[in-house]
Amino acid sequence: MKIAQRFQNIQPSGMLKIFQAAAAIDDLSNLGIGEPDFHTEPKIVDAAAKAAKEGMTHYPPLTGYPELRKEICAYWKRHHDLEVAPEEIHITVGGIQAPHLCFQAMLDPGDEVLIAEPCFTAYFQQIEFNGGVVVPVPSRAENGFFPTAEDFEKAVTPRTKILVINSPCNPTGGVITREQAQA
Secondary structure, rough: OOHHHHHHHHOOOOHHHHHHHHHHOOOOOOOOOOOOOOOOOOOHHHHHHHHHHOOOOOOOOOOOOOOHHHHHHHHHHHHHOOOHHHHHHOOOOOHHHHOOOOOOOEEEEEEEEEEEOOOHHHHHHHHHHHOOOOEEEEOOHHHOOOOOOHHHHHHHOOOEEEEEEEOOOOOOOOOOOOHHHHO
16 A cells, blocks of 8 residues: 655654664663653542543543633633633644644645744644645744744745744743743
């Protein structure tokens, strides 16, 4: 069976190469993956068990439970004074699915996506898989490991369609400041 054309040019991520090399090293402590070395808090385990016992074991509504979406809106209002409507919230299974769905919905072949570099390597593959072109914008230590508005502006072309702001940034830990966001 022939693999779909859209997969043929996708290259393995740099992280995969690092993980493969690390697997050959004995007694190595992995400090680079988001896999905690501690147990889940008992209150979270108890809440999950309680929900399962109460029948919360079925597929949720496609965009997420309405109560959860409303609470997310309230959170944004409380913490950021930002009005968000529940219809603007879509619950996904995690930080991989959400950007993939956005890229899938928004990108046409050749559209450019500006993204701070270094970044979570899965974004490159998701963008390319969905026909986009990655335009890395370098981060610098003097700016808190996050590009400035001017850095992003210099990278804009007529083909630019999306600007990815990943904050806190994986892997640098850079967090966009209020001033940077407003610029």
